[in-house]
Amino acid sequence: MRLLTIESSCDETSAAVVQDGEKVLSNVIASQEAVHALYGGVVPEIASRKHLEVVLPVIEEALSRASVTLEGIEGVAVTQGPGLAGALLVGISVAKALAYARNLPLVGIHHIEGHLFAVFLEKQVAFPFVALVVSGGHTHLYQVDGFGIYKTLGQTRDDAAGEAFDKVAKILGLPYPGGALIDKLASRGDPNSIRLPRPLLHDGSHNFSFSGLKTAVLQFVRKNPASAEGVALHDLCASFQAAVCEVLVEKTRAALRDTGIERLVVAGGVACNSGLRQGMNDLARQTGTELFIPSPLLCTDNAAMLAVSADFYLRSGLRSGLQLDAKTVWSLDSLAERVQG
């Protein structure tokens, strides 16, 4: 089945053509990062307008790069939520119009479900697996038993990991979104130079908390203004990154131990982070776990990642219908309804 997929939940407009839920024929991503950087974060109203401007050219580009026309498309999938209402609605409206005009099956996909299965576009993973999803909006540990069958093992109580990276970058005067830049600066710093807290590391739960760590960085910078400049900035970035990664790795270690599962998927934008990739590789080696992390382009928001579960759902006969509406808040656990019965 050859699917056209559309993602517009936040500040990336993306369209992809994917064959049989595994072969990416095209994956076009138009990022609005530069526009939102002017405001230090995503401005929802501007995001919606930008999506509107580029969504059709992005779809045309995806079809053209895949060397197909709409006649060659057999189904449409779109991010239904969670995300910004106005942004989601742009992708959903176009997806519905295309499905209606060409009489194609349509399915709405959960954004995090997209991230969970992005790695399947590069390598098949057997069920069950433990998944750590770390993005701008999520820090969640799941047990994944099959498509639609997700059990939340733990989640952040406050800021998401990506959010912590972006907020600390802001404190340090770096442009939005600062995660990738902190990663780059950290590569030339000493991760043991500044001792920062490891929140909830030993609380026995699978939950996370990053807001206190962000405040600790803020207080440190206020007391030591020179730490946010020159060579010292590298040390501060490396120390912050080490604190986040240690918590993510140790909580994941506990989840693997408690579930007895020996397969791990790490996904979402923060899975691009070199410290986290290294830490997860070490964890996998130490515990004999099979580790799957997508290439960086498939870690951050993109439309191709929607195709894996969309292909499964459409082949199972699931259709969203034209009443499909944006779900700004949507629990992943509720997707079980789709596969029951």
Ligand code: KG4
């Ligand atoms: O998955 P994603 O593209 O969008 C959301 O669904 O949120 O993730 C974006 C997040 C941002 O917070 C960004 O700063 C972070 O991923 N990120 C990184 C890196 N690359 C992207 N954080 C740390 N290190 C990186 N290399």
Ligand code: ZN
């Ligand atoms: Zn995302």
